[in-house]
Amino acid sequence: AQTVTQSQPEMSVQEAETVTLSCTYDTSENNYYLFWYKQPPSRQMILVIRQEAYKQQNATENRFSVNFQKAAKSFSLKISDSQLGDTAMYFCAFSGGGADGLTFGKGTHLIIQP
């Protein structure tokens, strides 16, 4: 079974700063997918970014980028030029593909201070 670990329960940074959220996972599979989801106070789960394990290139989406280290089984999320609207719970998630459900980490509560 896969496990996903987010070791930072809460983080707080000033607006416009860069912040990195950490995520490690454990799996015996070679092909899989990793995701970061954002959950603001509205509780909607919003996809931030995804990474296919077979791709060496790190995924980027505007201010969001990942540092994917397959050998180390690490998948951190970097948020550049943080904004107040980035305040939310951030979940790292693993999928083995197919109709498997996502395995989630426990989440990091990110607070952006004005």
Place this chain on the structure above:
Amino acid sequence: DTAVSQTPKYLVTQMGNDKSIKCEQNLGHDTMYWYKQDSKKFLKIMFSYNNKELIINETVPNRFSPKSPDKAHLNLHINSLELGDSAVYFCASSQRWTSGSGSTDTQYFGPGTRLTVL
């Protein structure tokens, strides 16, 4: 247009009652899921359906019964509700497609249903 919708958004009920949560997706996806998010925000898969067929049934009490009348709908029925069932329940859907040398699934979530059992 809402991609994945759930009704109701809030549900307050007494212990012992039976209730249902409905989920519909208009994305044309083949696979639908139910997740439970507990009071500590931990999300866990409950069920997975692919083309109306049950694929995953995690360790969930048999008081929980998913029903998929068609590919676009996956409803969750809960019998004899207990205090510990209080949580937020999320429906999600995904579509497999091939990309390069692999396949990829992105799950899109509904807005969640907050269930409170008194």
